[in-house]
Amino acid sequence: xxxxxxxxxxRSDFIRDIVAADVRAGRAKTVVTRFPPEPNGYLHIGxxxxxxLNFGIxxxxxxxxxxxFDDTNPVKExxxxxxxxxxxxxxxxxxxxEHLYYASDYFEQLFAWAVTLIEQGLAxxxxxxxDGIREYRGTLTEPGRNSPWRDxxxxxxxxxxxxxxxxxxxxxxxxxxARIDMAAPNINLRDPVIYRIxxxxxxxxxxxxxxxxTYDFAHGQSDAIEGITHSICTLEFEVHRPxxxxxxxxxxxxxxxxxxxxxxxxxxxxxxxxxxxxxLVNEGHVRGWDDPRxxxxxxxxxxxYPAEGLRDFAAMIGVAKAxxxxxxxxxxxxxxxxxxxxxQRRFGVLDPMKVVIENYPxxxxxxxxxxxxxxDPAAGTREVEFGRELWIERDDFMEEPAPKFxxxxxxxxxxxxxxxxxxxxxVVKDAEGRVTELRATYDPATRGGDSPDGRRxxxxxxxxxxxxxxxxxxxxxxxxxxxPFPGSDGRDLFESINPASETILTGALVEPDLAGLAAGETxxxxxxxxxxxxxxxxxxxxxxNRTMTLKxxxxxxxxxx
Ligand code: ATP
Ligand code: MG
Numbered sequence: 001x002x003x004x005x006x007x008x009x010x011r012s013d014f015i016r017d018i019v020a021a022d023v024r025a026g027r028a029k030t031v032v033t034r035f036p037p038e039p040n041g042y043l044h045i046g047x048x049x050x051x052x053l054n055f056g057i058x059x060x061x062x063x064x065x066x067x068x069f070d071d072t073n074p075v076k077e078x079x080x081x082x083x084x085x086x087x088x089x090x091x092x093x094x095x096x097x098e099h100l101y102y103a104s105d106y107f108e109q110l111f112a113w114a115v116t117l118i119e120q121g122l123a124x125x126x127x128x129x130x131d132g133i134r135e136y137r138g139t140l141t142e143p144g145r146n147s148p149w150r151d152x153x154x155x156x157x158x159x160x161x162x163x164x165x166x167x168x169x170x171x172x173x174x175x176x177x178a179r180i181d182m183a184a185p186n187i188n189l190r191d192p193v194i195y196r197i198x199x200x201x202x203x204x205x206x207x208x209x210x211x212x213x214t215y216d217f218a219h220g221q222s223d224a225i226e227g228i229t230h231s232i233c234t235l236e237f238e239v240h241r242p243x244x245x246x247x248x249x250x251x252x253x254x255x256x257x258x259x260x261x262x263x264x265x266x267x268x269x270x271x272x273x274x275x276x277x278x279x280l281v282n283e284g285h286v287r288g289w290d291d292p293r294x295x296x297x298x299x300x301x302x303x304x305y306p307a308e309g310l311r312d313f314a315a316m317i318g319v320a321k322a323x324x325x326x327x328x329x330x331x332x333x334x335x336x337x338x339x340x341x342x343x344q345r346r347f348g349v350l351d352p353m354k355v356v357i358e359n360y361p362x363x364x365x366x367x368x369x370x371x372x373x374x375x376d377p378a379a380g381t382r383e384v385e386f387g388r389e390l391w392i393e394r395d396d397f398m399e400e401p402a403p404k405f406x407x408x409x410x411x412x413x414x415x416x417x418x419x420x421x422x423x424x425x426x427v428v429k430d431a432e433g434r435v436t437e438l439r440a441t442y443d444p445a446t447r448g449g450d451s452p453d454g455r456r457x458x459x460x461x462x463x464x465x466x467x468x469x470x471x472x473x474x475x476x477x478x479x480x481x482x483x484p485f486p487g488s489d490g491r492d493l494f495e496s497i498n499p500a501s502e503t504i505l506t507g508a509l510v511e512p513d514l515a516g517l518a519a520g521e522t523x524x525x526x527x528x529x530x531x532x533x534x535x536x537x538x539x540x541x542x543x544x545n546r547t548m549t550l551k552x553x554x555x556x557x558x559x560x561x
Contacts, residue, residue, distance in 0.1 A: 011056075013319040015260055019057055019230055028229040031063030034101075035089065036219070036233075038070045039081035039203070041274030042289040042296045043088045045310065045331070046265040052314035053262070054232055055094040066226055067096040071104045072218045074202035082203065084289070088297040092307050099226075103218045104204045106225055110213045111165065113221060113251050114176055114195050118157045122250055123194060124150055125160040126177045133175070136182070137190055143183035144190045150179065164197055167210045171197050178217075180246060188243045192216055220244035224253035231257045234264040235323065265317065266325040269479035270295040271486055271493060285497055286480075292534075292545045293480045293501050303477065304522040304532025304547030306342065309335030328479065329554030336548060339522060339530045344372045344379055347417075347462045348510040348525035348544070350474055352391040354466060355438045357422060360388040365465070369448070370418040384511065386419050389466035391509055392438075396461050399427060399435060406458035408438070415460040417526060421446040462526045469509040473543045474531070476503040508544075515542050522547060 022028040033054040037043060043051075058065035067089060071077050089096070103110075117123035126149045128136065138144030157176075164174055176195035184190055194217035199210045223231045238261045248256055265272060272295055280286050280294070290298035300310065313334035317326055366386045373379035392408070401409040408414050413423040420442040428437040445452055449460070478501050487493030514523065519535040530547040537543045 011060075011315065011318075014321060015053070015230070015232060015262060015319055016057060016060070018260060019061055022229070023061060028063075030229070031058060031061040032066070032227055032229045033058045033063065033232060034066035034068050034223065034226065034228050036068045036070045036222075037085050038073070038076075038215070038274075039078065039085060040073065040076040041081060041278050042084050042294075042298055044272045044274070044277065044294075044296050045267065045300060045313075046272035047088075048092060048297055048310045049265040049314050049317070049319075050232070050234070051089055051092055051094060052311055053319055055089075055096075056314075057230070057232075063229075064099055065094070065096060066099040066101055066228070068101040068222060068226065069103065070215060070219060070222070071102050071202070071204060072212050072215050074198060074200040074212065077203055079203045084298065088301075091301060092297065092310060101222070101226060102204055103213075103222050104202060106218070106222055107205060107209055107213070109225065110218055110221055111195075111211070113253075114213070114217070115158065115161065116251060117178060117194070118154060118161060118176070120250070121154060121179065123157070123176055123178050124152060125157040125164070125174050126150070126191075127174050130172060133177075133193070137187065138182070140187070144187075146182050147177070147191070150182075150191070161195070161211075164195070165209075165211050167199070169197055171199055173197060178243075178247070180243075186239060186242055188216075188240050189246070192243055216240055216243055217247065220247055220257065220259070221251065221253060223257035224248060224251075224255050227255045228257045231259040233259060233261055235261045235321070236264070237261060261321070262319045263321060263323045266323070267295065267331060268325055268328045268484040269481050269486070270328065271481070276487075276493065279494075280480075283494075285494075292475070293477055295480070301520070302532070302534065303545055304339075304520075304530060305335045306338050306522070309338040312338060325485065327554055329552075332548050333552060333554040336530070336550075336552065339524070339547065341375050342373075343522050343524045343530055345370075345374075345526050346511050346514055346523045347384065347464050348472070348474070348508060348514070348528060348531065349391045349393055349462065349464050349469070350476075350505055350508045350528060351394040352464075352469075352507065352509050353394040353397060353438065354436070355390045355392055355422070355440050355463075357388050357390065357440050357442045358425065359441045362388050364388065365467070368419045382513070384418070385465040385468040387465040387467050390416070391464045391466055391469055392416075392461050396459075397424070397435070397438060407461065408459070413443075413455070413457050415446075415449050415457045416463045417460050418449050419447075419463065420444070420449070421451060421455070421457055462528075464509055464511065468512050470512050470515045471541060472508045472510045472514070473536075473541060474505045474508040474546065475534070475544065476505065476546045477501060478503075510542065510544075514544075515539075517542060524550070 035054045055065045126147050136145045175193045177191040180189045182190050198212050290302045292303035367383040368386050369381050370384050397408045410424050422440040422442045426439040427435045430436050481496045482498045483496035517533040519533050522532040529549040531544040534543040534545050
């Protein structure tokens, strides 16, 4: 019998309600959404929320979701990021079919529309510098002032725009601005820049262009070209919506997309911003975009988070209009639910201590039958070697046990999981008095971990046969930032980088069959957590990342609250 995955709960949120109403009223025959990343970094878990929302809605309403790269800034964009983004969306379990687009595919059309605006007197070429534009812009409380170039002749603007395109001017010499209202209370409407000069090689269009549309000019028009019915984005774009609507009204676009904003995902103890993540990579705080500590999708994958866990998390947090910060523990809770169902159990010892079973014959090996996954009977059982010399976890022993310590100590009996009861009979110490080895006896009548006379030791330990265990490197992870809200209230987030976010253990030991585990596969080391084989694994030495411990911090907090 296989355990069935729990069905996703029927979802409802304010965006799905809008889409459903549009479908019912016939305003949207086919629901078309899009996920529009800028390829200036790797995707993070916040993007996963947006991906699940956009692809999820398209699937639920029988529509389609486009993957569109908003590649309007060649200075920051790279092919490496384009490839990584595609791989991450696919890995998350979504498929855009033939609907892969690039804003750069529309450069010719966007240029023509900027010309249209100039011809209508709705845009002009401005010779102010970036500083000048800022000075004239005004503030939240004061209106802006018109640029001295605002009323230049249409023909002059058209000529200058053509010469900008021809490469006559250096970066920043001139821009094209929409001619809206310098006194508008919304600063986004104070003659926003729609085209700028950038002499840079674009990952897709190469050197064909040296003028590029701004994000704000490209975004809505790209949606209109693609027939997007529901342009879903995060709240920071809400104040840009009047500009997008103004452009759509004033241009001969083939469709009129509507934008809906939802609250971005924030997570405690980490930062969901490509700009900050890029700094973490470039300044060497982590070993790359897919470092297991990174909140990127590729980092989560390398850490051992299954895609299903990220999708479950997105469903669990839902979609709302109010900004909030989600506990990192809630992400772990969602992922742990999947791992608990799907991961096989194995024995691993992180900090080994030798135990010699004095009444067990030297040279003998017994096979113990161990259940692979109590949550999934179909995973079956395996045979694990047991011998006279074993490894246990060093902190499962105390020579002078503290009051609530019920594990191994001299004279005390414990259960070795799925094997035998053992009793500690003595210790061996080094010159400094440190315990280096334990002596014990076992009770052959307790085979399998049960006693015929009903004896029940207070502790059950994991263990490995010393003759069979294989060495492994194990990497333990903690939060990337010690501050639950890094960078908030003006604090420098780089100062709260956790110096102990990674601990590398080189002396760990694992069951022999784990030497062959493929990179990306996750198992549970009994009592220690979930561990994922890292791509640094070699035939000589497996490397494991601890995905997370077994302890659930989040559900406990919920129960108390
Ligand atoms: P960042 O600030 O990390 O660079 P971004 O918004 O600039 O993010 P884009 O590539 O423009 O990155 O984002 C693509 C889509 O993902 C956008 O629609 C954006 O609204 C959405 N998105 C980005 N960050 C989050 C987040 N934290 N939560 C939910 N959606 C997000
Ligand atoms: Mg952005």
